[in-house]
Amino acid sequence: METFPRPGVTVDLAVLTVLDASTDPELRLVVQQREDPPGTALPGGFIRERATVAETVADVLRRKLGLSGPLPTPRLLRVFDDPRRDTRSWVLSVAHALSLPEDRLVDVPGRLVPLTATGGLADGTSLLFDHDEIVAAALADVRERYEIRRRYVDVHPDPDHFLAEPFTLHQLRRVHEAVVGEELHKDNFARRMKPHLTPVTEGGEVARASNLRGRPAALWRRLYPAHPGLARRGA
Amino acid sequence: METFPRPGVTVDLAVLTVLDASTDPELRLVVQQREDPPGTALPGGFIRERATVAETVADVLRRKLGLSGPLPTPRLLRVFDDPRRDTRSWVLSVAHALSLPEDRLVDVPGRLVPLTATGGLADGTSLLFDHDEIVAAALADVRERYEIRRRYVDVHPDPDHFLAEPFTLHQLRRVHEAVVGEELHKDNFARRMKPHLTPVTEGGEVARASNLRGRPAALWRRLYPAHPGLARRGA
DNA sequence: GGAATAGTGTCTTTCAGACACTATCTG
């Protein structure tokens, strides 16, 4: 078997969350400061010897973000392979998107930055390397799974579990709006989601949220544990 | 910057074509014999120093299949990363699918094998490494782009240009049936495709195929050069 | 005319999109 020069292989993660999911939802991205080339970048790291991509993702989350325990399946975006993407060495990035609920990111080192409609950083700054491209791909990816305007496609109320259960249809709709970046009709949204939700009951009655004003909203749970889209691509 | 052991990185290609597209279409896959581990496998090769994935795909096509010139964009399936997928060394595979019309594969070294409905080889044999998984992913990928039973999704008459122009609606439907593996209604198929086709005219009249029997069918061309799905994922 | 293939009219069902209405809470 021939031998060839081997590229460095890293995993870069676009970690997305929705802040204030139950009150005033906003999509955010985890970024961190780096020193080696100074600047802001996505968390990432090299694949260790004979490790899988999934193991490397877990490793980056633990070492760079202090996260351990069960994790949602990272979603492959694509391989970033411009030989000049890192000026120091030949490095491929196997870029992934990962969604986490806000409560898992409270003590994370780094910042949770808002995004523009096209996936840029809302403050107008740029990330190191080609990480801006990775973020744009991650935003497109998460929107595709939350986008509800399609038929014959699996609908899931909250594929990435951004919102804690139980929730009202209003809260769920606000989360969807924060992800897809546009407003949705409450009536059509409710009709679409209800087949995939189950009402929370309490003593035979439908449990209701205690609103400050107005009619209390019914509380719901997801019917399914996870969206098929959370599974690894092609697996 | 730290240094880490680096994996070998290969590109493996599931090259698909439709044989006899205009008469009796059948979806086929290119496989080749290997010696190093003896067996049947997909064409593939290592990424050369500071080459991109796209360059490596072109390199594999030229060296392994004798193909050069303009090529359709390969579609990333996923990264196959089981550390035991190649027993000899630690090798990642960046697996791609690529579709080519039959006429570009006439002199290709290797075999054009038919597939089962689930992406296995029709003769029941297995490919080396995890290449059976790659083939299943490639079949799912091409079917997704030919699948016509969806709304709000781009329809393209023949995204991968399996069928030479001009063609009849019957020929086009047979190609779709060969790809998706099920029969389609001719009336609904025609209604769906016509907005994306333009009739071939000859002296002001609609050109027609000279059938052996029955009413001659009108000839059509694609309206668009290529399907958006042919573009690289996330690009 | 008969066989064969091409092509269309149209009915039904489904569902997104939209509007307007009703229901139930607080103060």
Next chain:
DNA sequence: CAGATAGTGTCTGAAAGACACTATTCC
């Protein structure tokens, strides 16, 4: 009661799926 929020009835338009019919050719 008014104000606010939750939730539903229903109309319209678009398109899939299906059936049956018409059209045009060769023999």
